[in-house]
Amino acid sequence: MSDLQDRIQNVIENEPVALFMKGTPQFVMCGNSDRALRALREAGAPVTAVDILPDPAIRQELSSISGWPTIPQVFVKGELIGGADIVEELAADGELERTLTEKLGPDYRSSAEERTVALLTPA
Numbered sequence: 001m002s003d004l005q006d007r008i009q010n011v012i013e014n015e016p017v018a019l020f021m022k023g024t025p026q027f028v029m030c031g032n033s034d035r036a037l038r039a040l041r042e043a044g045a046p047v048t049a050v051d052i053l054p055d056p057a058i059r060q061e062l063s064s065i066s067g068w069p070t071i072p073q074v075f076v077k078g079e080l081i082g083g084a085d086i087v088e089e090l091a092a093d094g095e096l097e098r099t100l101t102e103k104l105g106p107d108y109r110s111s112a113e114e115r116t117v118a119l120l121t122p123a
Contacts, residue, residue: 002061004057004058004061004119004120005061005064005065007119008050008058008061008062008065008119009065011048011050011117011119012065012066012075012078013078015048015075015117016045016046016048016076016077016103016104016108016111017040017045017046017047017048017074017075017076017100017104018048018049018050018074018075019033019036019037019040019047019048019049019050019072019073019074019075020049020050020052020058020062020071020072020073020074020075021033021036021037021049021050021051021052021071021072022051022052022053022071022072023051023053024049024051024116025037025047025049025114025116026116029051029053030071030072032070032071032072032083032084033071033072033084035084035087035088036072036074036083036084036087036088037049037072039084039087039088039090039091039096040074040087040096041114042091043091043096043097043100044097044100044108044109044112045076045096045100045108045112046104046108046111046112046113046114047112047113047114047115048114048115048116048117049114049115049116049117050116050117050118050119051116051118052071054118054119054120055119055120058119058120059071066080067080068080068082068083070083071083072084072087074087076099076100076103076104077103077104079103081096081099
């Protein structure tokens, strides 16, 4: 496994909610990434975002790990939930909040901070 794969896997496995997106929560670069982020925010999720744009290898490695070809990708406690459409559908019927409560515990909103993690080390 490559170093980049290790770093991606580390985020997926160790962050309560990981959002692999185009851009960052402060500067979203894609409508679908924005839709997924909004749904997570409305559900009160603690979001750790990863910008896949700095290097095409991030997207390639992520897709090989997850088996999901498109961006964004949302993981809760290491499990792929889906992309923007699926996350929005889950949010609309209350399933997203149920999933977050089940996997993160009933107090998950108390840690609802947003942060961004860089996968690439500066040259």
